[in-house]
Amino acid sequence: MQVRPLGDRVLVKMVEEQQRTQSGIYIPDTAKDKPQTGVVVAVGDGEDVKVKEGQRVLFAKFAGTEIKIDNEEHLILSSEDILAIVE
Amino acid sequence: MQVRPLGDRVLVKMVEEQQRTQSGIYIPDTAKDKPQTGVVVAVGDGEDVKVKEGQRVLFAKFAGTEIKIDNEEHLILSSEDILAIVE
Amino acid sequence: MQVRPLGDRVLVKMVEEQQRTQSGIYIPDTAKDKPQTGVVVAVGDGEDVKVKEGQRVLFAKFAGTEIKIDNEEHLILSSEDILAIVE
């Protein structure tokens, strides 16, 4: 089964908290809009999509719509809610 | 009797909860904007319509207007409220 | 006496509840934005008007402005508030 995002939407697989800490990024708990990271799994064909499959991305916490695919947490985000690529 | 959506609107027949689980997508109950899936029954002729009849689609829960046709639950959605195609 | 809608507005004569049920469309009472149906009586000359006189249309409940013409309930709607044509 495959979820194909439409337009400028991007499907992101959530990254575990532990993984985030190892990479050196730490998200303060008190921040109002806590960013989070994930890995891009699929992208729509919209012009505003600037990320590719496999890239690790940073996004604001309350952005997007949560879905579980094969029991793993994913998020469908608008491209504009992706803040940065983490390399 | 037939319902013909206007412009960028799409008519979707709701999919039963059980069907959703079998496909591997699980929608968390605590998610604020729970997505749901349905099957496209008819589309308007607007430019922004990116889906076709018969496709299974994922959309945010509170989007669209509910109607019952021949006692089955349907939704008329704007194309922009359809997040992804499920294959 | 005649009411001529301006621009993209449409004049719709409300359809009785009974008539709706016969056609197979049933509007759930609990739906937040209950759609309703009516018959187009007159249309403005705006570009966005996609319906014609005599067509039966579906629209969201709280859209438009109610008026009574010759004691019959009518609604003046913006074209964008008409969701679908019912055939």
Place this chain on the structure above:
Amino acid sequence: MQVRPLGDRVLVKMVEEQQRTQSGIYIPDTAKDKPQTGVVVAVGDGEDVKVKEGQRVLFAKFAGTEIKIDNEEHLILSSEDILAIVE
């Protein structure tokens, strides 16, 4: 003394309640946005003005700004707040 509306604004002289009933239009008291009718007295030179002096028009109740000219109630409305022409 003369009031010349600017741009897309229209000056309307309010029509008495009795006159409205005679014409066959009846405005329900419970309607949230009760429409009202009046006669166009002067129009601005804006492109969006679709009505002419002397025409009877229907508009939503809380639209526009009330003024009294020579002790008669008038309303200055934006053209977009005029719903229909009554003939």
Place this chain on the structure above:
Amino acid sequence: MQVRPLGDRVLVKMVEEQQRTQSGIYIPDTAKDKPQTGVVVAVGDGEDVKVKEGQRVLFAKFAGTEIKIDNEEHLILSSEDILAIVE
């Protein structure tokens, strides 16, 4: 000292209540957005400015920013808040 409005702004000198009544315009006290009149003193060079110095204008009450120049009440208004010219 001179106040030169910028862009589409207009400087208006407030007209005394008595003057307004003499001209035949009367502003109802109960009106939610009471219009008022004044005389244009200076205009910006914006394209949307449709009034000239010396013209008497009608505007909605809570529009603009009040200033006193040489102890006289003035208002700096956006052109779009001027409803009509009073002649």
Place this chain on the structure above:
Amino acid sequence: MQVRPLGDRVLVKMVEEQQRTQSGIYIPDTAKDKPQTGVVVAVGDGEDVKVKEGQRVLFAKFAGTEIKIDNEEHLILSSEDILAIVE
């Protein structure tokens, strides 16, 4: 040290209350959006900037962001929040 405003922003040095009164402009205390005056110190290179260094300007009170430079009160304003030039 120098603060260079970006785009259509303007850096204004606040003018003392006493100075304002001498110029003949008086700002009523009860006005909801009390205008204030200042002297333009630096401007961005945006197209909408219509003021120059050294000009005295009038702006709405709650506009902009306050900063102190060398212990003197300044404001960074968007050009559109500057109402008029005072000469």
Place this chain on the structure above:
Amino acid sequence: MQVRPLGDRVLVKMVEEQQRTQSGIYIPDTAKDKPQTGVVVAVGDGEDVKVKEGQRVLFAKFAGTEIKIDNEEHLILSSEDILAIVE
């Protein structure tokens, strides 16, 4: 590890309070939208980005999303939230 901002976003490393005071800029505690300064670390490739790496910038306090990189406080800001360059 590197964070690459997308589009018109800018990554800024926060500047210590002490550093700010030495530069002559003082931010009043009572100001509703306290500006802050930081040093640009990375910029997106969007057209609206007007700042370069290494520049010290002034921005409104509640703008952007906080992240910690290698235990140092950073902010991802939209370009439009950067008010001025401090030289």
